[in-house]
Amino acid sequence: MGRQPCCDKVGLKRGPWTIEEDHKLMNFILSNGIQCWRMVPKLAGLLRCGKSCRLRWINYLRPDLKRGGFTKMEDNQIIQLHSRLGNRWSKIASHFPGRTDNEIKNHWNTRIKKKLKVLGVDPVSHNPIEQTEKDVSGEENETAQESITLIEQEESMEVKSEDQDHAKSDFAQVKDQKIEQDEVKTVDETDLLKSYEMLCGSLDVGPWINQETNTSTSYSSQESNNNLSAGEFHSIQEDSLSQWIDSVDSFLPWDSFNNLDEDLFFLENSQCNYMKHSVPKCL
DNA sequence: AATGGCCACAACCGCCTATCC
DNA sequence: GGGATAGGCGGTTGTGGCCAT
Numbered sequence: 001m002g003r004q005p006c007c008d009k010v011g012l013k014r015g016p017w018t019i020e021e022d023h024k025l026m027n028f029i030l031s032n033g034i035q036c037w038r039m040v041p042k043l044a045g046l047l048r049c050g051k052s053c054r055l056r057w058i059n060y061l062r063p064d065l066k067r068g069g070f071t072k073m074e075d076n077q078i079i080q081l082h083s084r085l086g087n088r089w090s091k092i093a094s095h096f097p098g099r100t101d102n103e104i105k106n107h108w109n110t111r112i113k114k115k116l117k118v119l120g121v122d123p124v125s126h127n128p129i130e131q132t133e134k135d136v137s138g139e140e141n142e143t144a145q146e147s148i149t150l151i152e153q154e155e156s157m158e159v160k161s162e163d164q165d166h167a168k169s170d171f172a173q174v175k176d177q178k179i180e181q182d183e184v185k186t187v188d189e190t191d192l193l194k195s196y197e198m199l200c201g202s203l204d205v206g207p208w209i210n211q212e213t214n215t216s217t218s219y220s221s222q223e224s225n226n227n228l229s230a231g232e233f234h235s236i237q238e239d240s241l242s243q244w245i246d247s248v249d250s251f252l253p254w255d256s257f258n259n260l261d262e263d264l265f266f267l268e269n270s271q272c273n274y275m276k277h278s279v280p281k282c283l
Numbered sequence: 284a285a286t287g288g289c290c291a292c293a294a295c296c297g298c299c300t301a302t303c304c
Numbered sequence: 305g306g307g308a309t310a311g312g313c314g315g316t317t318g319t320g321g322c323c324a325t
């Protein structure tokens with residue numbers, strides 16, 4: 001006999017969450033905290049299962065989520081951690097405050113994995129594909145470092161480094177060939193991008209919350225709620241969000257947004273969704 | 284303008300583990 | 305000790321947006 005389902009699925013809503021549902025869930029959690037996920041949808045007036053509410057909160061509604069693209073430094077760190085930990089996404093995510101395991105997993109599957117393949121690196125073993133095919137054993141740490149070195153080398157190519165006469169390892173030569181094949185294009189950093197990077201740096205709400213609660217770098221809604229009364233938690237959330245909005249507002253390249261009305265709507269109605277809907281498409 | 288393919292990501296599914304009784 | 309349950313986790317899928325034709 002298999003496991004019992006987490007909830008009675010009859011009459012439950014599935015699929016994408018609406019703004020109204022987000023509001024209900026967010027308001028409930030900010031007001032009451034999380035005691036038992038199974039009870040959350042009933043008490044919050046949602047036709048969702050507890051598991052779905054939990055995922056929605058963790059992956060999307062948490063105020064300390066860091067929105068926006070991954071930096072190359074983050075990419076490198078993910079590669080290094082993946083070489084050590086494998087597909088243990090939650091462990092990897094614990095090194096990135098404000099990032100979720102789902103987000104990192106998606107980023108790995110859609111971007112980093114492909115990037116490594118293009119560069120001739122096996123994303124599973126972190127060995128060069130040629131070596132992997134020959135079943136080269138061991139040296140995991142070295143291969144991880146090689147993956148990161150590749151990314152760093154790609155960065156240096158993107159700024160058209162003139163220092164390409166240095167002696168290269170076979171591995172680096174393989175990578176150079178791949179890059180030539182794929183015609184990696186130079187990316188000029190625009191003022192907008194710089195603004196965006198500054199913005200990303202200002203987005204980490206976690207410390208504002210953590211400094212009020214504890215010094216843990218790995219955020220857990222349950223931990224936070226266990227340490228605070230609902231009122232205290234709500235108050236801190238509001239203060240953090242207020243600081244965050246002020247901070248973001250001063251950096252935003254407003255002219256570049258696609259639909260200002262829509263962005264402002266999201267800002268007003270679902271502050272935590274702000275970055276998702278407001279980041280300019282050119283980024 | 285229509286459409287089909289591709290891509291990114293949110294959400295779901297099912298298994299595993301920890302905890303409770 | 306063992307069954308039931310909730311939470312956590314990783315794999316997979318569905319869907320919407322973008323882009324080329």
